[in-house]
Amino acid sequence: MFTSSRPTMRRRALAAGGTAAALALALAACGSSNDGSSSMPGMDHGAKPSASSSAKASPSMGDMPGMDHMASGNGLSDTKDGYCLTSQDGTLAAGKQAAYRFTVTGPDGKPVTGFAVDQTKRMHFYAIRSDLTGFQHIHPIMAADGTWTADLDALKSGSWRLFASFSPDSGAGKGKGFVLSRTVTVPGTETKTPLPAAAKTAEVDGYTVTVKGEPMAGMAHPMSVTITKDGKPVTDLQPYLDTYAHLTAFHEGDTAFAHLHPTTKVNGDHGGPELSFNAELPTSGNWRLFLQFQTGGKLHTAALTLKVG
Incomplete structure (x- = not known):
């Protein structure tokens, strides 16, 4: 009896090992990325x-x-x-x-x-x-x-x-x-662009974007963005993706992602000049912010570097 059961036990063990190996390969395929x-x-x-x-x-x-x-x-x-x-x-x-x-x-x-x-x-x-x-x-x-x-x-x-x-x-x-x-x-020769110094303002398409607030890492903190043109407040922002501005941020070094939107209520094509945000950036250091807003049917993208303490 013991002699006849040993091959069966070995077969079961091999089958279990094969199943575990297949599962491990499947998990590795999903969890691996082409960049390591x-x-x-x-x-x-x-x-x-x-x-x-x-x-x-x-x-x-x-x-x-x-x-x-x-x-x-x-x-x-x-x-x-x-x-x-x-x-x-x-x-x-x-x-x-x-x-x-x-x-x-x-x-x-x-x-x-x-x-x-x-x-x-x-x-x-x-x-x-x-x-x-x-x-x-x-x-x-x-x-x-x-x-x-x-x-x-x-x-x-x-x-x-x-x-x-x-x-x-x-x-x-x-x-x-x-x-x-x-x-x-x-592919090709990579020429890296130094990250611009931290600043509170940025220019794009004749518009000036000014950021107010001092976000702290890992904490919700109020922040506002004011948009002007030729020194005058902009009040004709149009909704873009159901909001007046779309703000995306990436962390220097690891390109960590953050994404936030204004708390300002949308009211037709009358957005601006100030948009309020509830900012929460998880880590300290320099973040590159990309603010997208729309006027006259045209999308504008302003970029600036924000230092988070």
């Missing part, structure tokens, strides 16, 4: 956060007035809570428009095809180079099989991080906001 980003500080591939990262994050961040529910977390991982950002595109051509294709898979490993609408869109997609230049904010198109295509403007050579911001409308992630990212390489 799992070894970078601040990355989260589904593991429990460390004490230091937990202290920097605010669980109520997405529920605060003016904050985008989609932008919880720093976005420096390609996986979270079983959801995974996958793509076969590890490189994109330099100097010309490029199509980046990606898929979001759920905890069951299948492509997600149902997404909730946030600020009039089901997916917000961002591109930023490692030196915090070349900012792009676009809204990709999804095919029936769950494959998204993001049509990017010409990219300069270097390393780029691409962020997908979304909320599933069903399954375990329903009602939750996710920001996942991967990096791509744009």
Whole structure:
């Protein structure tokens, strides 16, 4: 009896080992990124956060007035809570428009095809180079099989991080906001642009943007933006994505992501000159802010560096 049972036990052990190996490979495929980003500080591939990262994050961040529910977390991982950002595109051509294709898979490993609408869109997609230049904010198109295509403007050579911001409308992630990212390489000689010094004002298309407030790392803090033109207050801001301004920020060094919106109530094409924000930037240091606002049907993007203590 013992002799005949041993082969059976060995077969069961081998089968169990094979199943575990297959599961490990599947998890590794979802948790790995083409840039080896799992070894970078601040990355989260589904593991429990460390004490230091937990202290920097605010669980109520997405529920605060003016904050985008989609932008919880720093976005420096390609996986979270079983959801995974996958793509076969590890490189994109330099100097010309490029199509980046990606898929979001759920905890069951299948492509997600149902997404909730946030600020009039089901997916917000961002591109930023490692030196915090070349900012792009676009809204990709999804095919029936769950494959998204993001049509990017010409990219300069270097390393780029691409962020997908979304909320599933069903399954375990329903009602939750996710920001996942991967990096791509744009071949060629990379010339890095030094980060401009911290400043309270920026110029774009004849407009002057002035930031007031002193945000502190990991704390909600009031901040305001005033927009003027030729020294006069601007009062004809038009709604853009259901708000008067769209503000995205990236942290110097690791390109960590933050996203917030004005608390100012939208009232037709009469926005401005001052927009109030409830700012919460998780870590200290320099952040590059990109403020998008619309007048006369034209979108303007102002950029400035904000130092957070």
